[in-house]
Structure formats: structure tokens, C-alpha cells
Amino acid sequence: MSFCLKCGHATEKAIPAGDSHYREVCPNCGFIHYENPKIICGALALWKDKVLLCRRAIEPRYGLWTLPAGFMELQETMEQGAARETWEEAEGKVAIDQLYCSYNIPRIGQVYMLFKGQLEEGAFGAGEESLECALFDEADIPWDSLAFPSIYRTLKHYYHDRKTYDFAKDQVPFHLETISGDDTVIE
């Protein structure tokens, strides 16, 4: 059961004229409720080859490690969203330089947009949604305690690509992939 955002009447599932998908449509006022994928913006924030990770203080995946990332808000750009999340989750200021990895996760209606950038002065703390944050060398990455497959894949790409590219200076290849399961199975 669902109700109309505009008038509060119970909605009905219907395919609007000229449309090809079922929507929740209001039989009282005619309002059509579209539901679309959401963008998750985040940062691979680097400081002298180290990567900034956050240990989650919230569900899902409480206690596991992630890159700072979260839902893009209205009235911001993707880059601003990635920098805002880095500040909110890790109290770090990141200078974004390029889009690095993007993941379709159609099963849960999400698209990840992860940017590489430099963590200013290597400074960070821990925001309300993080138990702790830390800068990791490759040897110390908690591969078995990462929160999401998008994070696992991005770190794998990073450690592969940096054999070829200088992440502090170069434009590096952009990776676009689809994660076919949900966002909890590391693959």
C-alpha cells in the first residue's frame, strides 16, 4: 500500500500513457511517482600512497571498512558530494582530481561514482558515522573486513593501476563495471 505525496490518497500501480514502466499513480490527483536509481558519491583519498578508510559506525555493514561515500544530495555536484562525504565521515578535506571507478548495482538501484583525490595535509578525524578512520598502506588493507564489493574492487584497481600510473599526477584509466549481486557480497 502506498499513498500520494501530493494529496495523500491511496495510489495504484499503472503504466502511464506514453510510458513503458509501472508507476505508483494517484487516481485522485493524477500525480505519477517515479522511482529511479540513486547515486553514491565517494572518494579514494590518497596521502603519500596511503588510502583513507573509515570503519562504519552504522548499518549496514557496521564495523567494516569503507571508502568515505554516501548518497548524492540535491544541489551539489558529484565531486562536491564526494568531498562532503569525506568531510562528514572522516573529517578530511579531499582535493578531487578525476572520476576513477563507477559501478552499476542494478539489483538495488544504485550507481557508485568514486573519485580519486589527494587528502589535504594528510589530516583526518572520524565523523559520527565512523568508529575510526585510518590511512592504510597496501600491506595493511583489511581485505577480509571491507564493507562493500565496490570498495574491494576500487582498491584492487588502485593497487593494480599504480604500478603503471602516478596517482598524485597522472590521469589514470576510468573503470566502469556492473556488480550483479547486491552490495554485500564481495566479488
Added chain:
Amino acid sequence: MSFCLKCGHATEKAIPAGDSHYREVCPNCGFIHYENPKIICGALALWKDKVLLCRRAIEPRYGLWTLPAGFMELQETMEQGAARETWEEAEGKVAIDQLYCSYNIPRIGQVYMLFKGQLEEGAFGAGEESLECALFDEADIPWDSLAFPSIYRTLKHYYHDRKTYDFAKDQVPFHLETISGDDTVIE
């Protein structure tokens, strides 16, 4: 005035605990209504250096020319969305090969994701949302009758980049830009 999707009660604007943005929150059932940017997927569908354009049969920008593009749907990838829109608007099958241009349009809560691809067999028609579709050479592009700044910019990038790259074979540079006005002023 807004109503709760879950229970139909009138909502109130409030900042939920742990959040930093105002949301429509239901005082009856507690449901929080998040509103986030939407993704518009589309294709620069090429056939022997020609570009497939559609003349819009719908508002906004009725009668003006656009690349096939539209809101990404749940349960699809961005590439599938771009191919679906090319089929729906131009009855063309496009083989997507890479993400080419992305535009933040924060003022209207949209992010464009435009992919380059090859139009299979150069075949197309005109979908319900198009008055007509056509393949254009550079000299014939209707620069003064393009629907959106995202389309104008993408075509400008294409005609610039193809001096350097073979769009049928090469990976070409990805462009990420922010359009600061709304989506009607060509800039």
C-alpha cells in the same frame, strides 16, 4: 504540503537525527522521504561519422533536436539505459562502448551520463517521443535548434575530439563538467 508515501499522513520538514539536510518526515509513522539527483542516460550513436539526433515530440523543448536520452530506470545499468532510450526514441540499436560525457546540473538535480557507441547497421526510425530522427554530418548539425546545453557540449566535444581520435576504434577522453544554470540555456 506533502503527504507520507507509507501512511498518507501530512509530512513535516525536519532534519532527522544524524542527518545534515532537511527532509520531509512523517510525524505519524516516522518515514523519512529522501530526494536525490536523478541520472539521465543517453547515447552519442555514430554511424560512419554521422550522429543520430532526435527531434523532440514532447515538452520540454518540443521541436528541438537532442541525443536519445532519458531517466535511468531501476534494475538497469547506465549502459542499458542509454541503449533503451536509443531504441525508444529513435528505434535504433546502439552498441555502447564507453562513457564519453557526464554533466552535473545541480540546479535541477540531474546528472547526465552520455555514452558513445555505434548505431547498428545505421538503422533507425522514430519513437513516440520523437517527431523525426536523422543522421547528421558535422556541416548539417542544427546548432541553433539543440534542446539542451548537455547536447550542445557533447557535440562540440565530439567534433573536437575526433580530430585526434578514431571514434569507431579508440578509447577517447572522458569529459566531466558542471552546467551551472538550468538545462535550457545553451552555454
